[in-house]
Structure formats: structure tokens, C-alpha cells
Amino acid sequence: MRRSRRSQTLVYGIVILWVLVSLAPVVWMLLQSIKPSAQVFAIPPAWLFTPSLQNYRDLFSTSSGTQFGHYLMVSLTVTISTVLLTIIVSVPASYALTFMRVRRPNFWLILILLASMLPPVVLLVPLFQLWNDLHLLDNPIALILTYTAMNIPFTVWLVRGFMAQVPRELRESALVDGAGDGRILLRVMLPVVRSGIAAAAIFTVISAWNELLFAVLLTTDNRTAPAGIVATLISDRGINWGKLYAAATMVAIPIILFTIAVQRHVVRGFTFGAVKG
Amino acid sequence: MSDLITRPAAEPTSVRPPAAGFKVPIRERWVALAFTLGAVIVLVGLILYPLLDDIRLTFSRLAPGVNTPWVGFRNYKAVFTDAQFWASVGVTAKYTLTALVLEFVIGFGLAMAMARIVRGGGLLRTLILIPTMLTPAVAAINFRNLLNYDSGLINYFVTLFGGHPQAWLASSGYSFAALVLTDVWRSTPFFVLVLSAGLVALSPEVIEAAELDGAGGWSKLRYIQIPMLVPLILVTVLFRVIDLFRTFDTVYTLTNGGPGNATNVVAMQIYNDADVGQYTSYAATEAAVFMLLTLLVSFSLIRVMRSQRT
Numbered sequence: 001m002r003r004s005r006r007s008q009t010l011v012y013g014i015v016i017l018w019v020l021v022s023l024a025p026v027v028w029m030l031l032q033s034i035k036p037s038a039q040v041f042a043i044p045p046a047w048l049f050t051p052s053l054q055n056y057r058d059l060f061s062t063s064s065g066t067q068f069g070h071y072l073m074v075s076l077t078v079t080i081s082t083v084l085l086t087i088i089v090s091v092p093a094s095y096a097l098t099f100m101r102v103r104r105p106n107f108w109l110i111l112i113l114l115a116s117m118l119p120p121v122v123l124l125v126p127l128f129q130l131w132n133d134l135h136l137l138d139n140p141i142a143l144i145l146t147y148t149a150m151n152i153p154f155t156v157w158l159v160r161g162f163m164a165q166v167p168r169e170l171r172e173s174a175l176v177d178g179a180g181d182g183r184i185l186l187r188v189m190l191p192v193v194r195s196g197i198a199a200a201a202i203f204t205v206i207s208a209w210n211e212l213l214f215a216v217l218l219t220t221d222n223r224t225a226p227a228g229i230v231a232t233l234i235s236d237r238g239i240n241w242g243k244l245y246a247a248a249t250m251v252a253i254p255i256i257l258f259t260i261a262v263q264r265h266v267v268r269g270f271t272f273g274a275v276k277g
Numbered sequence: 278m279s280d281l282i283t284r285p286a287a288e289p290t291s292v293r294p295p296a297a298g299f300k301v302p303i304r305e306r307w308v309a310l311a312f313t314l315g316a317v318i319v320l321v322g323l324i325l326y327p328l329l330d331d332i333r334l335t336f337s338r339l340a341p342g343v344n345t346p347w348v349g350f351r352n353y354k355a356v357f358t359d360a361q362f363w364a365s366v367g368v369t370a371k372y373t374l375t376a377l378v379l380e381f382v383i384g385f386g387l388a389m390a391m392a393r394i395v396r397g398g399g400l401l402r403t404l405i406l407i408p409t410m411l412t413p414a415v416a417a418i419n420f421r422n423l424l425n426y427d428s429g430l431i432n433y434f435v436t437l438f439g440g441h442p443q444a445w446l447a448s449s450g451y452s453f454a455a456l457v458l459t460d461v462w463r464s465t466p467f468f469v470l471v472l473s474a475g476l477v478a479l480s481p482e483v484i485e486a487a488e489l490d491g492a493g494g495w496s497k498l499r500y501i502q503i504p505m506l507v508p509l510i511l512v513t514v515l516f517r518v519i520d521l522f523r524t525f526d527t528v529y530t531l532t533n534g535g536p537g538n539a540t541n542v543v544a545m546q547i548y549n550d551a552d553v554g555q556y557t558s559y560a561a562t563e564a565a566v567f568m569l570l571t572l573l574v575s576f577s578l579i580r581v582m583r584s585q586r587t
């Protein structure tokens with residue numbers, strides 16, 4: 001294909017302009033978090049300042065009354081547990097739906113699809129009551145199980161899509177060799193559909209780390225980091241923006257770095273099946 | 278699934294139904310049961326049971342100090358005649374449509390540009406994706422600060438160029454716009470990613486044939502690229518609509534539904550009516566009606582997709 005120099009310049013110009021505009025707020029957030037507290041509010045903004053970690057020190061100092069370190073630990077615990085649990089229960093289910101001759105497989109698949117379309121807020125009232133009855137309010141277990149339920153449908157769907165591309169003969173010949181389905185799943189399928197599972201795991205990580213609705217609903221002391229930030233923002237009139245920006249950065253940076261590190265899988269997951277390339 | 282990163286589009290592939298008169302071997306049935314047990318337990322316990330419980334609630338009257346197990350359709354009557362509930366449905370619809378159109382148009386334009394990029398595509402794609410990864414609540418807090426009347430950066434620039442500072446989040450129009458722009462900022466990359474992958478996957482032979490026939494850029498786009506991408510576009514739109522419909526995080530953090538009810542989306546309305554901790558049948562009924570509306574919208578989109586495919 002011929003590409004003229006001018007159209008290349010234009011194309012790069014458009015993309016780079018979007019990148020600059022869309023990253024400006026993120027950069028601003030980082031800058032605000034390392035400004036000395038006194039300059040966070042300055043108008044005109046202090047473009048030049050001596051970077052300081054004061055906001056972070058304030059955020060994590062035990063005397064300041066914020067529990068942010070604890071919130072971050074809750075977020076980590078909930079996210080990691082949710083991912084492990086979601087993968088452990090979803091992958092075998094995907095295998096069964098792909099290779100087993102289940103009755104009315106389409107019925108189950110459509111049911112799974114419907115479950116993933118359900119807006120979480122629909123379950124707000126009954127789920128609050130359920131966790132309340134089980135005395136698990138403010139317990140990370142409630143969040144872990146709720147998030148697992150929210151992520152299973154999509155995970156099953158995505159991993160099943162990857163498994164459906166594996167030739168059925170692979171399983172059949174292993175069965176003939178005397179392997180059971182459990183072993184086939186672990187030894188044969190897992191290596192083949194690794195990238196599908198990785199994609200599903202990544203989406204689950206992002207979803208659990210970022211979730212807000214159930215995080216504010218089901219917790220009071222053992223908050224996740226996003227819920228902790230929002231609670232302090234909405235409850236306090238005199239917001240310490242410097243501290244808030246440090247907290248925001250602490251929530252944003254891990255998930256951004258994580259996603260960049262595993263980007264290859266994300267793109268595959270995003271575009272899988274949608275693009276017949 | 279929460280209001281998370283927008284969902285990728287995995288297309289359903291239909292399953293071959295077993296031939297007539299075929300019997301599933303007993304052993305296989307047990308294995309299938311064992312393999313699906315974990316997922317089934319979690320889904321039944323935390324999605325199906327709460328859903329049925331919600332529906333049961335809609336026929337009762339349960340509020341602080343009141344507990345009548347059966348009131349028939351009274352709650353539904355109340356919800357259907359509740360102007361504020363329907364206003365929140367209207368806000369949600371307006372928000373979904375505005376954000377969707379903007380994200381699609383900008384996303385398509387950027388995808389066209391990305392598809393032509395020769396060098397540095399990987400890095401640019403990573404940079405484009407960053408807003409999508411960011412926690413929505415955190416993004417909204419940041420925008421809330423940027424739009425602050427006294428100390429916000431936006432007003433600083435406005436006054437710098439001789440304009441008058443505005444109380445952005447105190448005006449219905451501006452706060453709605455701020456909400457839409459927050460989502461456009463966050464979700465346009467999803468369209469860019471999927472559509473640019475789709476554009477790259479289009480067969481170059483067809484495009485070249487069109488070029489030989491003298492098709493210019495515009496007619497190539499209109500008669501070849503867009504029609505060929507329709508299935509992909511529809512799947513992507515479906516995912517975005519489902520996601521936009523359930524929006525809560527950004528509204529809760531940026532505007533809390535205000536000013537007045539200008540940005541009061543359905544999720545916000547239900548959240549406020551549930552009045553955390555007050556187990557109300559009214560919020561449960563709003564939720565049930567909202568679910569029906571969601572299903573209606575999703576099914577109409579799926580029908581359009583089906584008809585496209587045949």
C-alpha cells in the first residue's frame with residue numbers, strides 16, 4: 001500500500017494529540033500527589049515545585065487517623081482471592097461445557113450470558129440482606145464471594161471460547177490412552193488455553209480492584225481502597241486534597257502497571273473471537 | 278460483573294446439539310456435574326437466589342417498622358407512576374446514547390488512524406489504554422477536583438483565556454456533560470482497540486480491488502470497511518450499552534446524582550432508595566423493573582445481531 005508522508009504525519013498527529021489530552025489528567029494526578037501540601041491548592045498552579053513525599057507520609061502515618069494502609073491490604077486480599085477462586089471454579093465448568101455432552105448446552109450458555117448482563121445494582125437489596133443474615137458484613141469474604149459470582153459468567157464464556165478452538169480429537173485420544181478428564185484438563189488443556197485463562201484472570205483483577213458499589217455497600221471498617229477514598233471524600237467537608245491525591249495514585253498505579261505488564265493478553269482477550277483474522 | 282473495564286467481545290459459537298436418541302454416558306454425566314459444581318453453587322447462591330429473593334420482595338411491603346409479606350402489585354403500581362424513577366431511566370438512556378455515539382465516532386476515527394500506523398503502534402496502544410485501566414472512582418475524583426470552582430485547573434485555564442469561572446458541577450447541563458466526558462475519556466480506548474484490530478483483519482485484497490476500481494477513501498469506508506465490520510461493531514456496542522446502563526461509580530463519585538436529579542441514573546436512584554441498611558421492597562421493585570428494561574434493550578440488540586448474521 002502506498003502511504004504518503006503527509007497522511008502519515010496527520011495520522012500520528014491525531015493519535016498523539018489524543019494520547020496527550022487523555023493522559024493529562026493522569027499526569028496531573030501524579031504531580032498533585034508529590035506536591036508539598038501547601039502548594040496542592042495554589043492557583044495559579046505550581047508548575048515548578050520541589051517534589052516531596054509528604055502526602056504519602058501523611059497518608060500512611062498511623063497518627064493521622066486514616067486506615068489507608070489497611071484498606072490497601074483489604075483490596076489486595078480481595079483481588080487475589082477473587083481471581084484464584086474465579087479461575088478455580090470457572091475453568092472446569094468451561095471444560096465441561098465445551099467437551100462434555102451436556103443436555104441442552106445452548107440453554108446453559110444463554111443462561112450464563114444473561115447472568116453477565118445483569119446490572120449488579122439489581123441485587124443490591126437482597127445481597128445486603130443475605131450477607132447481613134450470614135453475619136459477614138464488613139468481612140472480606142462477602143466481597144470475595146460477591147465478586148467471584150460477578151466474574152464467573154464472563155470467565156466461563158471467554159475460556160470456553162478458547163477451548164472450543166481445541167480439536168476434540170485431542171481429548172478423545174487422551175481418553176483412549178486411559179487418562180481421566182481431570183488429568184486431561186490439567187495436563188492437556190491448561191497449557192493450550194493458557195492465554196485465554198490469563199485474559200480472563202486479568203479482567204477479573206481489574207474488575208475486583210476497581211469495584212465500588214458493593215465495596216461501599218458491604219463494608220464499614222474493612223474497606224477496599226477505592227471505597228476508602230470515596231468515603232473520606234464524601235464524608236469530610238475539609239478534604240485534604242494532597243492526601244487524597246496520594247491515595248488515588250496508590251490505587252491507580254498498581255492497576256496501570258499490572259495491565260501494562262500483561263497487555264498482550266488483554267488485547268487478545270479484548271479482540272478474541274470478535275475478529276476473524 | 279461490575280462497572281469495570283468494558284468487556285471484550287467474545288462471540289458465542291453455537292454448540293452442536295447431540296443427535297436424536299443419543300444417551301449421555303453415566304460416567305460423563307458425573308464428571309460434568311463435578312466440574313460445574315463450584316460455579317453452579319456460587320451462581321445459584323449469589324445471583325439466582327438473590328434475584329428470586331428480590332422478586333419475592335417486590336410483592337411485599339418491607340420498610341422500617343413495616344413488614345407485610347403480600348401486597349400484590351402495589352409496589353409495581355407505585356414504581357410505574359413514580360416520575361422520579363422514570364426520570365432516572367430517561368437520564369440513563371440519554372447518558373448511554375450520548376456517550377455511546379461520541380465513543381464510537383471518536384473511537385472509529387482513532388482506530389482508522391491506528392490501523393495506518395507503521396512504527397510505535399505498540400507503545401501508542403499502551404498509552405491509549407491507560408485511562409481504561411484507571412479505577413473509575415479515582416478518575417472521577419480527579420475530575421471533580423479539576424472542575425472545582427475555586428481551585429480547579431479548568432477554571433484557571435478559563436480565566437487565563439479571559440472567560441468567566443463556572444461552578445461546573447452545580448449546573449445540570451455541565452455536570453451531565455462532565456459525566457459523559459468522563460466516560461468518553463475512559464471507554465473510547467475500548468472502541469479503538471477492538472475496531473483497529475477489526476480494520477487490520479479486513480482482507481487487503483478486497484480493499485485493493487476497490488482501490489483499483491477507483492474508490493476513494495470515503496466510499497471505501499462507506500461501502501466496504503463499515504459494512505464488513507458491522508458484526509464486530511454490534512458486539513462492541515452491545516457490551517458498551519450493557520456497561521453504560523449500569524453506571525454507578527462515576528456518578529456516585531463525581532456528582533452523586535446531582536445537581537437536583539440531572540445526573541441521577543437508575544443505579545444511583547436504586548442505591549439511594551435502598552438507603553443502605555433499610556431493606557426496602559420499593560428499591561427491590563425498582564431493581565426488578567430496571568432488570569426488565571435491561572433485558573429488553575439487550576435482547577433487541579441481540580436480535581439485530583442475529584438478523585445481521587443471516
